[in-house]
Amino acid sequence: MKNFSNFKKADRIIYVYSGKGGVGKSTVSVNIAFTFLNLGYKVGLFDADLSTPSIPTLVKGVKFTDQYMHKNLVMPAKYKGLLYSSTGNLGETTDGSFLSGQYLKGALYQLFFGISWDVDILIIDMPPGTTDLHTNLFYNLEGDILFVTTPHSTSHEDLIRSAALIERFNLNVIGVIENMSYVNCTNCEKQIPLHNGQNLDFNYNNKSYKILSSLPFDAELSYLSSIGVPYMFDKNKVNNHTYLKYMFIASEILKGVK
Numbered sequence: 001m002k003n004f005s006n007f008k009k010a011d012r013i014i015y016v017y018s019g020k021g022g023v024g025k026s027t028v029s030v031n032i033a034f035t036f037l038n039l040g041y042k043v044g045l046f047d048a049d050l051s052t053p054s055i056p057t058l059v060k061g062v063k064f065t066d067q068y069m070h071k072n073l074v075m076p077a078k079y080k081g082l083l084y085s086s087t088g089n090l091g092e093t094t095d096g097s098f099l100s101g102q103y104l105k106g107a108l109y110q111l112f113f114g115i116s117w118d119v120d121i122l123i124i125d126m127p128p129g130t131t132d133l134h135t136n137l138f139y140n141l142e143g144d145i146l147f148v149t150t151p152h153s154t155s156h157e158d159l160i161r162s163a164a165l166i167e168r169f170n171l172n173v174i175g176v177i178e179n180m181s182y183v184n185c186t187n188c189e190k191q192i193p194l195h196n197g198q199n200l201d202f203n204y205n206n207k208s209y210k211i212l213s214s215l216p217f218d219a220e221l222s223y224l225s226s227i228g229v230p231y232m233f234d235k236n237k238v239n240n241h242t243y244l245k246y247m248f249i250a251s252e253i254l255k256g257v258k
């Protein structure tokens, strides 16, 4: 950790990242955060997508305390042992949309480095792309990368771009989540692939990036997300396929699998 006196502590920092938008980074971030919360960890969730934040929409059904500014410091929103911070909580939907250059950097420093996280695990929901904001965070904050992709060539290409970027920094890759990969057929009990590139491990610069887990397209998860209830918030789902997959991913992260 370089130069940030306010940055208290996070034992483990996980970047949820992909160059591609719409593959499920925010959805995975929120659900991994609630998985760790259910397991009894203190968790931080930072919405690093400053211009198009999704986290407030995805958790609006959870009774978080308000996030607010106090003497130029950001007070994170809280729910039990979960803290989170997002530009989406600090104004109208369009307020952050046009941040650029120094303003973007300023917002990042206030919203992230201004908070005393003091958590066991900090999840960072990254925006798509390979921008200044990415390099700023990756340079200043050592952590582990959890890639998210769909099993499709356009997402795969952007994943390679992301791999090329993170190679410049001191970051460990936990693995790749292949999201919206298949549907579980309720009649035949088979898994039906949704794209044609499933289960492909990636190589870049002689490094191999392994598929840690494939997640289904889950219509219930999609519905719950739309009303702001994270799938993993509901403990009644304990035996459901997607729930068990998230528990597996969490256990792999805790092992520090590469």
Ligand SMILES: Nc1ncnc2c1ncn2[C@@H]1O[C@H](COP(=O)(O)OP(=O)(O)O)[C@@H](O)[C@H]1O
Residues within 6 Å of the ligand: 020, 021, 022, 023, 024, 025, 026, 027, 028, 054, 179, 180, 215, 216, 217, 218, 219, 221, 222, 225, 226
């Ligand atoms: N496993 C899933 N099953 C069903 N819908 C999903 C799944 N993962 C993501 N989605 C949906 O896909 C859309 C994009 O997800 P999002 O997390 O916003 O992607 P990103 O953060 O990568 O842009 C959202 O509408 C979300 O609800």
Ligand SMILES: [Mg+2]
Residues within 6 Å of the ligand: 025, 026, 027, 049, 054, 125, 126, 127
């Ligand atoms: Mg997102």
